Amino acid sequence: MNNIAQNNTQKRDVLVNSTTVIETKMLCRHFGQGDTLVNALTDANLTINKGEFTTIIGPSGSGKSTLLQLIGGLDTPTSGEVLLDNKHISQMTGTELSDFRRDHIGFIFQAYNLIPVLSAKENIEYIMLLQGISAQERAKRVSAIMHDVGLEGLENRRPAQLSGGQQQRVAVARAMVSEPSIILADEPTANLDSKTGIELLDMMKTLNEEQKMTFVFSTHDPKIMERAKRIIRLEDGCIVDDECFS
């Protein structure tokens, strides 16, 4: 992993002239108290711009999931702030937060987590239905994204009738189709074999390049790390390295 740091061609601060999607300020997340206190994340300051393809790496227990959950509004920080599209998400609750996640964040989970009773197409449509997008527009976007993720012809299959890789493609399509500000993926390839994982990641990278979609994902897999354009390294809840590649 250190060789990646050495391959570092461009320091983070050099990047200019881009719009900020995420900004975290002194973000901390502690679990437990006293003897059992765990500093899952400590004073994380981070800025992610539109169109970036960022991976978060680090040993197990270093706080990767915690960071992604805080950014995604699934968890509340102990202290510090998360700004997504310049909005303080840590202060939102209930319906407001639900709607914000619906409109601004796309999630891809390690375990795919598709809705089992809905077909591939319906899973992809789900968020657009919540958003009240017209049937015509939905149909247009669904067929476009099915093409992009290479699942044409599998529209009506239920998740149980799809392979893991196919399910994760549906999950990518579901996360992207509502055109969120950012897509967060916690170890999206961990349940896939490495070939399928790399294929999925290449597909995500293509979508990132073609559609300027912002991705942040975490991984353990060195082959996956290589494909990132920016690597943020966590250790014991602290950001210890942050480098960009062109």
Next chain:
Amino acid sequence: MLIAKLAFRNILRNRRRSLLTLLSMGGGFFLLCLTLSMSEGSYSNIINIFTQDHTGHVQIHHTNYLERPSLYKTINNLDSILAEVEANPQVIGVTPRIYGPSLAYGKNKTFPAQVIGIDTKREALTTRLKSKVKQGQYISSDISKEGYFEAMIGYSLANNLALTVGDELVLISQGIDGSIANDIFLVKGIVGDANSYEKMNVYLSLPAMQQFLSMGQGENSQAHELAITLAHQQLAQPFAQTLQKQLEVSELTVAPWQVVESSFYNSMQADKKGSYVSMGIIIFIVSIGVLNTILMGTLERTREFGVLKAIGTRPLSLFNLIILESLILAVISCLFGLLLSLPVCYWLATSGIPMPEPIDMGGIVFDTMLGEVSWYVVIVPSVVVIASTLLVSFIPAIRAAQISPLKALQAT
């Protein structure tokens, strides 16, 4: 729409469990419906038999007559009131009665007796008196060749006075003009048995009674009571209210059988409460079963709710989803229960269950338990099943709505 689609698919997803829920809720409906049908049917039957025996569904008296009966508290303008009552399409029959407590004398013995003057034709159309004649014949207003009016006497009175059909009966009472009324009558028939309402009664035709008590006849006829039978016993209270307004005669009181026979009515109401307890138990058992399946169904899907929430489903939508799933199941269960119940209720209403031992209530014999088919019998179980299901779903629904997406996602 989206939520409805999800709800339907979720119900179809675990078919066995949905079927079990459906069976238990449908079974609950069936039991409730049957219990209600039997209790309503039995009460209707009792009320019908009771009211048709002599009370009728509604009675008209001079105000206060029921509290303190008196010879002088009469209903005047009898003909016009009869016509007015009869004009009502709900009325099956209306009959006037005159009451005169008397001393009855026959074959060396004297007994007090309630003498009732009846319009023989109308009485036969309104109550079952005619069918209760056990010996001889139902009276008419004819006068025998000896010049006597006919009388019909109760079974016990006949025994006490040692009278049979064809014998002479002497009645002594007070006329409305204060004179002593006494007359000889011909025993034409003996009515009822040792237990029935009529056992110590004497029935005379209206003209005979009027002459006996020196009351007005023909156009000037008066009566103490008008008994009315209606198409259905449930019409009694509303009908009594409307008629009271319609009559516009302040000295008359129109009362439904519930008031006239208030002690009978009250004991029946008390009895009804007993059946509420058994219905409550059915509801409780069904609800526990439903709560169990719904809770299991939602616990299993905790992770899924986490996903739905994480990707932007509002808490309220998740709440609605759970409630809707239960509601759909409840409605289908009701339809299923209805399908099961209707034929049985219909059979109960038409054939009924013969009682091993007939019950005798004040001389009125019940030998069949009858069911009833009515809106009440169907709607109450539906409302109860749907309401208890919704109530029971509240807990899992709130749980699902308030679930933290993160915790739910980490659930296995």
